[in-house]
Amino acid sequence: MELTSEQKDIVKAAREFAEKEFTDRAKEFDEKEEFDPAIWKRAAANGFIGSFIEEEYGGAGLGFLEHSLITEQFWRVDPGCGQSLCALSFGSEMIQAFGTEEQKKRYLPPIPAGEAIIGFAITEPDAGSDVTMIKTRAEKKGDKYVINGSKMFISNGCTAHFMLIYALTHPEERDVHKRFSIIVIETSTPGYEATKIHGKMGIRAANTAEVSLSNVEVPAGNLIGKEGRGFYQLMDFFNKTRNHVAAQGVGVAQGALEKAIFHVKQRKAFGGTLAKLQGVQFKIAEMATRIEAARSLYWRAAYLLDNGKPDPALISMAKWYAGETAVYVTNEALQLHGGYGYIAEYDIQRFYRDAKIVEIYEGSKEVEKAVIASELLKRVF
Numbered sequence: 504m505e506l507t508s509e510q511k512d513i514v515k516a517a518r519e520f521a522e523k524e525f526t527d528r529a530k531e532f533d534e535k536e537e538f539d540p541a542i543w544k545r546a547a548a549n550g551f552i553g554s555f556i557e558e559e560y561g562g563a564g565l566g567f568l569e570h571s572l573i574t575e576q577f578w579r580v581d582p583g584c585g586q587s588l589c590a591l592s593f594g595s596e597m598i599q600a601f602g603t604e605e606q607k608k609r610y611l612p613p614i615p616a617g618e619a620i621i622g623f624a625i626t627e628p629d630a631g632s633d634v635t636m637i638k639t640r641a642e643k644k645g646d647k648y649v650i651n652g653s654k655m656f657i658s659n660g661c662t663a664h665f666m667l668i669y670a671l672t673h674p675e676e677r678d679v680h681k682r683f684s685i686i687v688i689e690t691s692t693p694g695y696e697a698t699k700i701h702g703k704m705g706i707r708a709a710n711t712a713e714v715s716l717s718n719v720e721v722p723a724g725n726l727i728g729k730e731g732r733g734f735y736q737l738m739d740f741f742n743k744t745r746n747h748v749a750a751q752g753v754g755v756a757q758g759a760l761e762k763a764i765f766h767v768k769q770r771k772a773f774g775g776t777l778a779k780l781q782g783v784q785f786k787i788a789e790m791a792t793r794i795e796a797a798r799s800l801y802w803r804a805a806y807l808l809d810n811g812k813p814d815p816a817l818i819s820m821a822k823w824y825a826g827e828t829a830v831y832v833t834n835e836a837l838q839l840h841g842g843y844g845y846i847a848e849y850d851i852q853r854f855y856r857d858a859k860i861v862e863i864y865e866g867s868k869e870v871e872k873a874v875i876a877s878e879l880l881k882r883v884f
């Protein structure tokens with residue numbers, strides 16, 4: 504599979520943007536656990552935010568493959584900065600797929616325009632991988648929902664203007680999968696409170712928060728999709744976003760490999776550079792091969808998705824394998840830096856810390872394997 508010339512141009516533009524905007528500031532953002540909103544505005548002006556949003560709603564109308572290619576380049580240059588931008592549209596996939604025309608016109612255009620940030624609050628302090636254990640309650644009272652609950656580890660929790668809430672609307676339903684709905688709220692609504700989480704291992708530039716919802720009242724018309732169909736809508740959503748996460752893993756791994764190659768070509772030992780040693784060359788070969796395999800998986804998974812044939816098993820394979828590749832490659836790349844890799848002065852230490860998240864969020868690697876197995880066991884060969 505080869506990229507089209509348009510796709511290659513997108514890769515080049517994303518790479519150049521990231522190199523110009525992230526390179527000199529990534530270390531500072533990581534240390535201060537913050538990001539510069541001016542970069543967000545410039546990324547939006549270049550069409551990188553929510554690039555998959557259809558043109559009629561202000562987006563670039565690109566495919567999910569193209570959005571993943573942008574994500575890979577951003578993460579290749581710096582994962583923390585990359586995530587600070589790529590997460591800003593997290594949730595708009597749900598509105599695009601299931602929102603009414605009125606909801607799409609209200610919530611989508613400000614996102615690619617760089618005027619609003621969206622998030623999606625699913626996880627809770629006592630429920631993560633098992634989304635059927637969510638307790639946040641959205642009770643229908645007249646023409647309103649009243650929402651109460653706590654959400655944990657929410658990307659953009661403090662900075663978002665709109666937040667999708669995964670909530671229990673039908674606790675009486677016997678089938679646990681039919682108990683949930685998705686409701687959009689504006690974070691300026693009384694009762695929404697976010698507390699920033701400090702001390703993350705990686706992607707520290709990106710905002711993550713604990714969110715409390717206390718008698719948050721929103722119109723019943725804020726329901727996205729159908730009541731009781733939230734679980735199924737969420738699975739459709741993950742088919743799209745897990746590709747982006749796979750691209751994150753490939754990006755951080757590619758960036759780490761390039762740093763390792765640069766280092767071993769400079770560093771001298773045993774009468775030459777490290778790059779001349781066969782043991783070092785084997786490491787480089789293995790890192791590069793795993794990256795290519797992970798990239799092929801996400802390209803194919805995203806291509807099928809863009810062509811109306813999403814394959815949940817392939818998407819989960821891409822997400823799991825890219826996460827493992829990210830952790831493996833950043834570990835080997837740090838190893839090749841020796842003692843210097845252990846020092847914060849060198850970017851590779853940050854990449855090593857950043858990589859781990861790819862194995863955790865939007866379905867941990869164990870959850871991805873469970874999806875792969877259950878899909879395969881359903882098929883007749």
Ligand SMILES: Cc1cc2nc3c(=O)[nH]c(=O)nc-3n(C[C@H](O)[C@H](O)[C@H](O)COP(=O)(O)OP(=O)(O)OC[C@H]3O[C@@H](n4cnc5c(N)ncnc54)[C@H](O)[C@@H]3O)c2cc1C
Nearest residue numbers: 623624625626630631632656657658863864865866867869
């Ligand atoms: C930086 C960051 C950003 C995030 N952003 C968001 C966000 O924007 N919105 C949001 O809703 N959530 C977000 N999350 C939450 C993330 O998606 C969850 O942390 C993740 O889904 C895992 O859930 P958990 O932490 O509750 O772990 P648990 O579900 O408690 O799992 C703990 C461990 O047990 C394993 N495990 C669980 N079930 C099984 C099983 N059946 N078989 C084998 N092993 C199993 C898991 O794989 C994991 O290793 C974010 C998390 C982080 C750290």
